[in-house]
Amino acid sequence: MIELKNVTKIFNRGTINENVAIKGLSLKIDQYDFITVIGSNGAGKSTLLNLISGNLTPEYGEIFINDKNVTNLPVYVRASFIGQVFQDPLSGTAASLTIEENLAIALKRGKKRGLGLGVKRTDREFFKEQLSKLGLGLENRLKDRVGLLSGGQRQAVTLLMATLVKPEILLLDEHTAALDPKTAAKIIELTEYFVDEYKLTVLMVTHNMRQALSLGNRTIMMHEGEIILDVRSPERDTLQVKDLLEMFARVRGEELVDDKLLLA
Amino acid sequence: MSFYAFLGAIEQGLVYGIMALGVYITFRILDFPDLSVDGTFPLGASVAAVLIVHDINPYLSTIIAFFAGVVAGVITGILNTKLKILNLLSGILVMIALYSVNIRIMGQPNTSLLGYDTIFTPIEAFFGAERYMISPVVFLVVVIFLVIAMTWFFHTDIGLGMRGTGDNPKMVRAQGINHNFMVLLGLAFSNGLVALSGALVAQSQGSADVNMGIGTIVAGLASVILGEAFLDARTVFRGVLAVVLGSVVYRFAIAVALSFRVGSFQLNPSDLNLITAIIVTSALVSPGIKKVFKSRL
Ligand SMILES: Nc1ncnc2c1ncn2[C@@H]1O[C@H](COP(=O)(O)OP(=O)(O)OP(=O)(O)O)[C@@H](O)[C@H]1O
Numbered sequence: 029m030i031e032l033k034n035v036t037k038i039f040n041r042g043t044i045n046e047n048v049a050i051k052g053l054s055l056k057i058d059q060y061d062f063i064t065v066i067g068s069n070g071a072g073k074s075t076l077l078n079l080i081s082g083n084l085t086p087e088y089g090e091i092f093i094n095d096k097n098v099t100n101l102p103v104y105v106r107a108s109f110i111g112q113v114f115q116d117p118l119s120g121t122a123a124s125l126t127i128e129e130n131l132a133i134a135l136k137r138g139k140k141r142g143l144g145l146g147v148k149r150t151d152r153e154f155f156k157e158q159l160s161k162l163g164l165g166l167e168n169r170l171k172d173r174v175g176l177l178s179g180g181q182r183q184a185v186t187l188l189m190a191t192l193v194k195p196e197i198l199l200l201d202e203h204t205a206a207l208d209p210k211t212a213a214k215i216i217e218l219t220e221y222f223v224d225e226y227k228l229t230v231l232m233v234t235h236n237m238r239q240a241l242s243l244g245n246r247t248i249m250m251h252e253g254e255i256i257l258d259v260r261s262p263e264r265d266t267l268q269v270k271d272l273l274e275m276f277a278r279v280r281g282e283e284l285v286d287d288k289l290l291l292a
Numbered sequence: 293m294s295f296y297a298f299l300g301a302i303e304q305g306l307v308y309g310i311m312a313l314g315v316y317i318t319f320r321i322l323d324f325p326d327l328s329v330d331g332t333f334p335l336g337a338s339v340a341a342v343l344i345v346h347d348i349n350p351y352l353s354t355i356i357a358f359f360a361g362v363v364a365g366v367i368t369g370i371l372n373t374k375l376k377i378l379n380l381l382s383g384i385l386v387m388i389a390l391y392s393v394n395i396r397i398m399g400q401p402n403t404s405l406l407g408y409d410t411i412f413t414p415i416e417a418f419f420g421a422e423r424y425m426i427s428p429v430v431f432l433v434v435v436i437f438l439v440i441a442m443t444w445f446f447h448t449d450i451g452l453g454m455r456g457t458g459d460n461p462k463m464v465r466a467q468g469i470n471h472n473f474m475v476l477l478g479l480a481f482s483n484g485l486v487a488l489s490g491a492l493v494a495q496s497q498g499s500a501d502v503n504m505g506i507g508t509i510v511a512g513l514a515s516v517i518l519g520e521a522f523l524d525a526r527t528v529f530r531g532v533l534a535v536v537l538g539s540v541v542y543r544f545a546i547a548v549a550l551s552f553r554v555g556s557f558q559l560n561p562s563d564l565n566l567i568t569a570i571i572v573t574s575a576l577v578s579p580g581i582k583k584v585f586k587s588r589l
């Protein structure tokens with residue numbers, strides 16, 4: 029489904045700030061995999077997602093999606109099969125546009141945009157129905173500007189927008205990190221609902237170890253631009269949060285550079 | 293203020309309002325501070341004037357002037373999106389280049405339209421009315437058309453994409469929109485309108501001059517900001533309407549300022565840029581203006 033072959037991403041190449049964020053990383057993701065991605069700050073998790081979405085292009089290596097080489101395809105082309113939700117709840121929606129206008133933009137993902145009316149009467153019915161799934165009462169606020177919504181509400185709308193037109197791949201980058209625990213739980217619940225309903229392939233970055241092990245079918249741990257752990261169910265089911273924390277401590281503590289913890 | 297001055301302010305407010313609508317597209321919709329309009333405004337004037345003195349139909353000349361602006365806008369867009377030059381600088385480069393281009397187009401720094409037919413000539417003949425009555429009406433018709441067209445456009449799929457691009461380019465890309473194309477398209481429209489405004493001003497004042505563009509951007513911004521101070525731009529329609537309103541208010545403010553006299557001291561037209569700067573500053577810093585007028589509008 030998704031395959032990264034020997035991918036290397038270097039920031040600020042040729043300057044004193046040169047930083048190899050992803051080091052010759054190879055990864056095969058199967059269709060319907062729901063992978064949780066963990067790793068300490070700066071491990072390269074966001075960079076990995078950005079390489080898959082096309083926000084970044086690698087210096088070396090190739091990326092394939094459905095056997096098609098997408099390494100140099102721009103984000104807006106890949107968007108026809110990739111839905112994204114970002115860590116910052118403000119970055120997935122346009123504040124000055126109304127809820128229905130944001131949804132109308134999402135409804136045309138992967139389709140041709142012309143001079144037809146953006147929000148049609150029939151769309152409104154559909155938007156209401158979809159928004160009511162969120163259970164936040166937003167179905168009665170179609171004409172409110174998104175800037176008026178709370179961070180959690182905006183993140184819920186972003187999640188809806190990412191799946192309004194069914195994507196094949198859903199990329200979630202700490203999409204609940206900025207939310208209070210109750211709202212975060214609600215967004216996770218919605219995430220599971222959408223993934224189930226639409227049968228998506230998912231990469232989800234999280235710092236919540238419990239969540240990392242309970243959601244999805246596969247967990248990868250990153251460290252300094254490499255994957256140091258890759259476990260799937262059923263092996264994953266025996267792992268506990270404390271096992272993960274121990275591994276974190278080990279890779280951080282000593283120079284265990286070559287001691288990769290591949291349990292897959 | 294005399295009746296003529298009053299009508300003059302309305303006329304100017306409307307015709308420069310077309311330019312301000314262009315500035316609104318770049319500054320407000322696209323969040324792209326395009327300074328090239330100081331060059332595109334006289335570009336429109338030059339192109340229209342030269343074509344008219346070469347006996348091209350004035351309506352056709354005006355349309356061609358619009359497209360000259362479109363081309364200039366596309367060039368600014370290419371500098372920014374393809375060559376990755378900072379948006380402010382892209383606009384400044386095109387503005388500077390257009391100064392030379394405009395002189396090339398006219399073959400001299402100015403072109404007089406005295407004695408030539410303009411878009412007003414047939415209308416004057418048809419209604420048998422004087423120019424000072426005709427031109428405000430013509431400009432009003434154009435402005436009404438543009439307000440409707442722009443309101444419609446910004447509710448289409450492409451229009452939503454353009455508004456989204458200015459608001460949140462990351463989101464727009466993630467939703468499959470080529471945001472560079474939206475920037476290009478917006479700059480094309482914007483500069484087309486600015487050039488159209490220049491073409492109309494040239495025909496109404498009877499000449500095109502390479503220096504007539506100085507301060508265009510500031511006047512455009514003044515209109516946008518004043519409009520917003522008077523009319524809360526909650527919707528696209530109100531936003532667009534506010535720009536036109538702002539432009540008219542701005543021209544009135546200038547007319548009043550110029551008629552201002554204390555003893556032997558009087559402001560003259562060369563003080564205009566200073567006055568504009570003061571108007572914009574006061575509109576920016578005083579929420580008071582908004583409050584005072586909000587209750588009435
Ligand atoms: N645009 C950029 N320019 C330069 N360096 C960058 C850029 N983006 C990321 N980096 C660097 O690449 C490395 C990996 O960053 P990345 O954002 O992928 O980490 P992360 O695993 O997502 O961390 P976090 O948990 O803090 O989000 C870091 O060292 C970071 O400083």
Ligand SMILES: [Mg+2]
Pocket residue numbers: 073074075201
């Ligand atoms: Mg990150």
